[in-house]
Amino acid sequence: MTKEEFIKTGLCEQYVLGLTTPEESEFVEEMLQTYPDLKGDCRGLENCMEKYARAHAIPPPPTLKKSVLSKIDEIEAREKAARNNYSIPKWAAISAAASLIGLLFFSFFIWEGKSNAENEMAILSTEFKQFQKDCEQVQNEKMIYASQNSFLKDPNTTHIHLRGENNTLAIAYWNENKDKAYLKLENLPAPPAGKTYQMWADIDNKMVDMGVIKFDDEKMISIPHMANAASLNITLEEEGGSDHPDVSQLKVSGVI
Amino acid sequence: MKFAESQIVEMLHQNDKRAIAIIYDQYAPSLYGVVFRIVQSEEVAQDVMQDAFVKVWKKGTTYNSSKGTLFTWLLNITRNTAIDKLRSAGFRNSGKNQSIDNLVYNKVSSRGTNPDEIGVKDLLNDLDEKYREVVDMIYFRGFTQKEVSEELNIPLGTVKTRLRIALRELRGIFEVTGTVVLLFLINSILLLF
Numbered sequence: 001m002t003k004e005e006f007i008k009t010g011l012c013e014q015y016v017l018g019l020t021t022p023e024e025s026e027f028v029e030e031m032l033q034t035y036p037d038l039k040g041d042c043r044g045l046e047n048c049m050e051k052y053a054r055a056h057a058i059p060p061p062p063t064l065k066k067s068v069l070s071k072i073d074e075i076e077a078r079e080k081a082a083r084n085n086y087s088i089p090k091w092a093a094i095s096a097a098a099s100l101i102g103l104l105f106f107s108f109f110i111w112e113g114k115s116n117a118e119n120e121m122a123i124l125s126t127e128f129k130q131f132q133k134d135c136e137q138v139q140n141e142k143m144i145y146a147s148q149n150s151f152l153k154d155p156n157t158t159h160i161h162l163r164g165e166n167n168t169l170a171i172a173y174w175n176e177n178k179d180k181a182y183l184k185l186e187n188l189p190a191p192p193a194g195k196t197y198q199m200w201a202d203i204d205n206k207m208v209d210m211g212v213i214k215f216d217d218e219k220m221i222s223i224p225h226m227a228n229a230a231s232l233n234i235t236l237e238e239e240g241g242s243d244h245p246d247v248s249q250l251k252v253s254g255v256i
Numbered sequence: 257m258k259f260a261e262s263q264i265v266e267m268l269h270q271n272d273k274r275a276i277a278i279i280y281d282q283y284a285p286s287l288y289g290v291v292f293r294i295v296q297s298e299e300v301a302q303d304v305m306q307d308a309f310v311k312v313w314k315k316g317t318t319y320n321s322s323k324g325t326l327f328t329w330l331l332n333i334t335r336n337t338a339i340d341k342l343r344s345a346g347f348r349n350s351g352k353n354q355s356i357d358n359l360v361y362n363k364v365s366s367r368g369t370n371p372d373e374i375g376v377k378d379l380l381n382d383l384d385e386k387y388r389e390v391v392d393m394i395y396f397r398g399f400t401q402k403e404v405s406e407e408l409n410i411p412l413g414t415v416k417t418r419l420r421i422a423l424r425e426l427r428g429i430f431e432v433t434g435t436v437v438l439l440f441l442i443n444s445i446l447l448l449f
Contacts (some may be wrong), residue, residue: 010420016324016334017394017419019401023439029323043325048427049285049395056291056396057285064302065280068309072276075310 004033012038018043148182148220151175162232164188164252172232174219174225181225185217188251191236198237200245201229212241231255257312258282269318276313283327287334293396294338308334329331339398381427387422390415 006012014020015028020064031040132202151157152173160172183199191197199210205228213234233244234254259278265274268417284305308388311333319329361386393407401419405412 010416012422013420016328016423018328019394024429025323026352044427045423046328048423048430050325051430052391052395052426053286053327053331055292056289056293058289060288060305061298061302065277065284065290067302068280068306069277071306072273072310072313075313076273107361165428167383238418247339 003038006031006035007041008036012042012045016042016049035069055117061156103248137166151178151180152183153179158256160232160254162251162252162254170234170252172223172254173220176225176227179225179227181223182220183213183223184220185213185215188215188217188234190215190217194239195236196239196241197234197251199223199243200235200240202231202233203228207233207245209241209243212237223233229256262321265319265321265326268312268319271317273313275316276309279312279326279330287329287330290331290396291334291338294335294398295342300341300345301338304334304338307341308337311337319441335398342398368411375429383422383425388416390418391422391426394419 011020011024011028012182015025019119020028028042032042032189052204089094146195153176156177157173157175160174162170162172170188171184173182175181185197188197197213197215200207201210202208208226208229210226210232211224215223231253233245234251235247236249236251237246259282264275264278264282267278279315288301288305291304293299295301295304312330315333319326323329345417389408390404393404394401401406401415404410405415408415
């Protein structure tokens with residue numbers, strides 16, 4: 001667009017009066033940059049309009065100046081107060097946020113540690129109870145072995161060998177003074193299903209029941225001490241035991 | 257004390273509050289003249305002036321002198337504030353058909369106008385009424401060119417042309433006035449001797 005064409009559009013006048021759209025204003029500013037003498041022209045129009053306004057000036061009420069200035073002071077004071085009250089320094093905001101995140105992480109680790117510790121504690125507690133139980137058992141067994149040991153070492157304890165077919169052997173440890181006895185099934189086979197071993201003492205030619213023997217070929221089995229017994233016999237009986245021995249099923253026997 | 261425009265602008269850019277008082281002293285009567293004519297109420301005009309000066313204070317650092325004179329910038333802020341007030345209040349069209357001179361001189365004649373400008377005012381009467389009308393409607397009453405075209409029932413193109421001619425004419429008048437004042441001053445000085 002040439003300078004003359006631009007002048008004819010009247011954009012300069014509208015620009016001076018603030019009537020141009022933002023796009024038009026930009027265009028005018030561009031033209032003023034391209035043609036510096038247009039700028040002078042435009043400035044001339046602006047000064048002209050300023051003079052026109054001055055010619056139509058009305059003195060405002062004398063109090064207006066004070067109220068304008070105090071309104072600005074008031075707004076400035078309010079904004080300053082707002083800034084002081086509500087603005088948090090950047091470093092403080094950042095450190096507060098960092099602390100919060102840190103605290104969250106810390107809490108999480110503590111919580112995780114606590115629940116881990118609780119789990120471990122539960123496991124340890126179970127293990128400890130088991131260990132205590134085992135310990136008690138060992139203690140009991142030790143006491144049993146100790147008493148059995150002292151019983152076996154007792155000079156008054158006699159070893160009675162009960163023998164049967166095929167070199168089967170059981171040994172009864174007999175102590176009249178202590179009125180106490182044990183049985184050890186050395187190589188007797190386990191009783192068939194539905195059967196049980198039962199022990200009998202021969203007292204005055206009568207077979208007196210000494211009870212059913214619970215089969216265990218490793219441990220010493222406690223048996224009653226029968227005074228005046230002449231011999232000890234083990235028979236195979238129906239499960240639950242019998243009142244009278246089945247002599248045909250006599251497995252081992254030994255004379256005291 | 258009169259400050260140069262560049263000094264005032266520098267203060268504005270530095271957020272120096274003294275700039276507001278200086279601007280007020282130098283431009284308030286011209287701005288108030290425009291605002292009063294647009295809103296046609298002393299009370300509303302004072303409100304508009306307060307709001308406009310707050311805007312000037314807040315926007316002061318953004319004023320770019322390469323885009324226009326300080327007065328044009330101030331006037332655009334003030335005029336827009338006045339027009340917004342008028343539109344929001346909904347009393348935009350009251351007194352639309354009143355003559356500017358009747359309106360102004362009836363209401364504020366007691367306070368009077370700047371005596372320095374009386375000569376200029378006489379000269380302005382030389383401006384053809386049809387041009388003056390367009391300028392005044394836009395400048396002093398907040399009309400858009402389109403509204404002027406509707407109000408006066410003339411094509412928009414004609415409004416634009418009249419506005420352009422009016423401003424050129426006004427410029428001529430003010431340049432002549434400047435010369436007349438200068439000649440008057442020279443004569444006065446010569447007469448002293």
